[in-house]
Amino acid sequence: MRQTLAFLMAAGLTAAAAFSAAPARAETTLEVVHAYGAFRERFYQPLADAFMKDHPDIKIKFRAPATDYYEGHLAVAREAMTGQTPDIFFAGMNLLPDLASMLAPRNQITDLNPFLDQEGQAWVDKNYDINVLELGRIDGHQWGLPFNASTPIAYFNADLMKKAGLDPQQLPKTWDEFIEAAKKIKQANSDVDGMQINLALGDWFWQAMVYSYGGTMMSPDRTKVTYGDDAGLKAATTVRRLVEEVGMPWIDEDAGMAQFAAGKLGIFIGSTGDIRTMDDAIGGKFKLVTGTFPMGAKDGHLPTGGNFATILTQDPEKQKAAWEFVKFLTSPAGQKVTVLGSGYMPTNKQALKNEYLGEFYAKNPDWKTSLTQWPIAVAYFGYPNVKSIKVWKAQSEVLFRIGSGDVSPVDGLKEMVQSTEAIVKE
Known part of the structure; x- marks a missing residue:
């Protein structure tokens, strides 16, 4: 290659x-x-x-x-x-x-x-x-x-999928299907994790989760926060499921790539811009297959x-x-x-x-x-007045607590929306 x-x-x-x-x-x-x-x-x-x-x-x-x-x-x-x-x-x-x-x-x-x-x-x-x-x-x-x-895509370890009884030619498409596949991979391989998406550094993947359920971050004129709706709640609930049901490690993209390339992760959600690096890092150790980002709604979309x-x-x-x-x-x-x-x-x-x-x-x-x-x-949405970094710092702290179960998806999402509104208005 x-x-x-x-x-x-x-x-x-x-x-x-x-x-x-x-x-x-x-x-x-x-x-x-x-x-x-x-x-x-x-x-x-x-x-x-x-x-x-x-x-x-x-x-x-x-x-x-x-x-x-x-x-x-x-x-x-x-x-x-x-x-x-x-x-x-x-x-x-x-x-x-x-x-x-x-x-x-x-x-x-x-x-x-x-x-x-x-x-x-x-x-x-x-x-x-x-x-x-x-x-x-x-x-x-x-x-x-x-x-x-x-756009964000899914990377699959085809060898781990086969070991779990999954068909690499029939890849999961929805969040529910991804979670079930990840659970099977982890159950069949005690020393690997089933799935990972970077929610520790940068908001691109969090936006992708909200978008995949048909949501948006703010109104077109960037004056009103909009992800506190049903789409946002489904995305927040999915974060909790990934940790609770799949046992997803809370690590950043670089760490996730390294774990995947080492053959210790079944499904990695990353950028298509990672594929050259991923190919080089895997070096033929196992069969790599890529698939589309998991969707949660028919009108789902993805940030570029x-x-x-x-x-x-x-x-x-x-x-x-x-x-x-x-x-x-x-x-x-x-x-x-x-x-x-x-x-x-x-x-x-x-x-x-x-x-x-x-x-x-x-x-x-x-x-x-x-x-x-x-x-x-x-x-890819950017918050007004270059507030994206500050907004994400507040969001990521709450997402971690949602994932760990310290706060419910409902209450956590409300807290995220309130903090975003406050930061944008500063």
Whole structure:
């Protein structure tokens, strides 16, 4: 698998170098900031090198990567005060509304609509699905172009499933089915855990649970907390069931991945962006199968993780060069390199053709699971005024108590809603 990925990525870089238009005439240096340093060598740097080879008059200079999207956002907020923002910034999916509301009034973020218009509607339609573009559109402005995109998926240890009498070809689909499967895996294997979902660090998976039951976090205008409804209660009750009935360990995503890769966990709920790392970590020790995220309602949906490429520079020449780089990154060949280096979903429609990812997906269907969830994917919600971190800190403490049985799902959910309302109003 590793040799195949290396070959395919090399081929992708060769093709990507021919995608974007001619370079800007004047020598231009673009300063770029992204989160998660491990992805620098996986795809950011290889793509930058290929771009610079084809655009010798444009230099891509990466600043130090942010630890995560929140740190990156806060750093840009500080830099905006002194006019030191990067030329290109990869903003977390749930943070774009706050980024735009902060920078647009100061004219420190670039609307990409004029660049898309210049390319022509036929070109836009050929490359980007309207729903994908809509993720980065706010009040008619295209503030970001989706670069990395993911939905949460399920990873199954097929060997442990078979030992428990389960068929890896008939994967569970609902929360009830997942819980029953996890219980059987644990009963058949005394030294393993049945299932794990990260509710210890970050609210993406908690949002996914609420969404899977048809709920939302707040009203569209972000003025009213809405997850205190029946969908939220079902999600909170499921948290309790996972601990009480399945014995789920309360650990973060990295610890869950390590336990799964070691063959000591039957079902792991994680990001599709983990699949490359998971494949490498398992190293053939057991058969890996991926499946869709558990659903609790027919109208269930899922939050889209990942990031947007945003152009912050207001220098006209830099804007032109930045657009060429962003266009290159989101090209079908550029997305091929990105996907193979991570497992993220491609954000360019043409990337699904055989010469890009089509043939690879046909041979590696487990990498394609997240794509089947695009129809139910919605924006990853961000609380107003960059309050997501503080809101999640309060939510996670209550969720832990719900899981441990120290508070009932009903009372715990009420407490979570009240704390969220108070924090948002601060």
